[in-house]
Amino acid sequence: MAAFLALFGAIAFEIASTLSLPKTREFHDLPWTATVLVGYGVSFWLLTLALREIQVSTTYAIWSGVGTAATAILATVFLGDTMTWTKAFWLGVIIAGVIGLNLSGTTHA
Template identity: 45%
Template sequence: MLAWVYLMGAIGLEVIGTVSLKFSNGFTDLKFSVLTLVMYGLSFWVLALTLKVLPISTAYAVWSGLGTAAVAIIGLVFFKEPMTALKGVFLLMIIGGVVGLKAISSES
């Protein structure tokens, strides 16, 4: 169970890194550029810790899927990006896939 907690932490760090990437203005803003690199580095480190327990296929799919969905939702809410019905359906498919992977996964 601790591996899943680590995985959620890795996802959070990756999301912070991605949002910081937007604010880095093409790596021209030093503080957000450094924050981006630090958050991505920490995210990969924590993801690597989860791979000691979780299968790579499950861990990476959950990490990338939930990170993608979270960043898309942040884009919609905070950056006023447009939402279409298809975008909503595909976001729900990503989240559903992650839930399904969690439901069938077994820690090894």
């Protein structure tokens, strides 16, 4: 259970850092740049904690898949990105893949 908490913490920091990237103004705004870099650092640290109990393939698929889908949805809500039916469909495919990986077993052998 702790591994999944670490994984979802890693996802949260990755999403927050990615959504903050525009605030860095191409890394010219140093406080925002530092925030993004620290956020990604914390995300990777939490990811390594998750790897203690969850296979790399599953951990990375969940981290990147959920992170991608959530970032796309939140960027639509908060940053004005566009969401088309096609984009929504493929985000659903990503989510279905993550669910499928979870159902296929996620602990070390």
